[in-house]
Amino acid sequence: MKPSCRLLLLLALTAGCATPKGPSAIAEAYAKALEENRLSDAYALTTGLPEGVSGFRERYPDATARRERAASVRASTAELEARSPNLLLERRQDTWRVVETRPADEAKAALTRFLNAVEARDWEKAWSLLSGPLRSRYTPDRFREDFQREPLAKERLRRARLALRGNVKVTHGDATFPLGADRAVRLVLEEGEYRVAAIE
Structure with missing residues (x-):
């Protein structure tokens, strides 16, 4: 093979193997471009x-x-996260670490059990799936009464059911199902099991 062909092949291979810059580097490049009034460069680093x-x-x-x-932007880089539905990485000092979380499917299954229990009017079971603070505030009968009196209860359940189709944010001790407009269904881990802490 001619030297020029070898060089072209090497360039093609290295271009194909290039890895994208990490989130911290992108955030810093964005901040720097803004400071230097290079708005086209900053915009190119956005979605x-x-x-x-x-x-x-x-x-x-x-x-x-x-x-x-x-x-x-710079103040937030220390708290950066990189996530996908089944993977979460956190910035720790100058490196990234994989956060060992519970699988998202466990949170979805727990929320599904709760919603099914409420829709079946199985108040004892629904109450048992609430978080500790909520269980201490309610009895199964009181939970039923409050649910039946709350005019938005059915709509909240409907939104929670829809949230099951989306992504769930799983962290060390909780799972959040976004509902939009700063609302979410939140589950917390208690004794190794997810419990419903809020339906907002």
């Missing part, structure tokens, strides 16, 4: 906006706005 780069420029029209955003 984009419906209104495009022009809308991005309108968000950061002056040095103060850009500096404040850069500072908030």
Whole structure:
């Protein structure tokens, strides 16, 4: 093989093996581009906006706005997380660590059991699936009474059922099912089992 062909092959292989930069490096590059008023470069590091780069420029029209955003990005890098439905990584000092969590399916199964119990009017079972603080506040009868009096109870159950179709955020001791508008169903781990802590 000619030297020039070998060089081209080597370049092709190394280009194909390049790995993306980690979240910390991307966050720092974004903050730096903002500080230096390189808004096109900063925008290229985002997932984009419906209104495009022009809308991005309108968000950061002056040095103060850009500096404040850069500072908030840098302040958040210590708490960065990288996640997928079945994997969570946390930033720890200068490296990344895999968070050993319970499988998301366990949280979904626990929430499904609770919803099924409520819909079947099995108040004893539904009560047993509540978190400790909620169980201490209610009895099965009181839980039934409050549920039947609450005008939004059925709508909350409907939203919780829909949330089962989406992603669940699993951390060390809890699982959160987003409902939108800062609402969520939250389960907590108690004695190795998920329990319902909030349906908001």
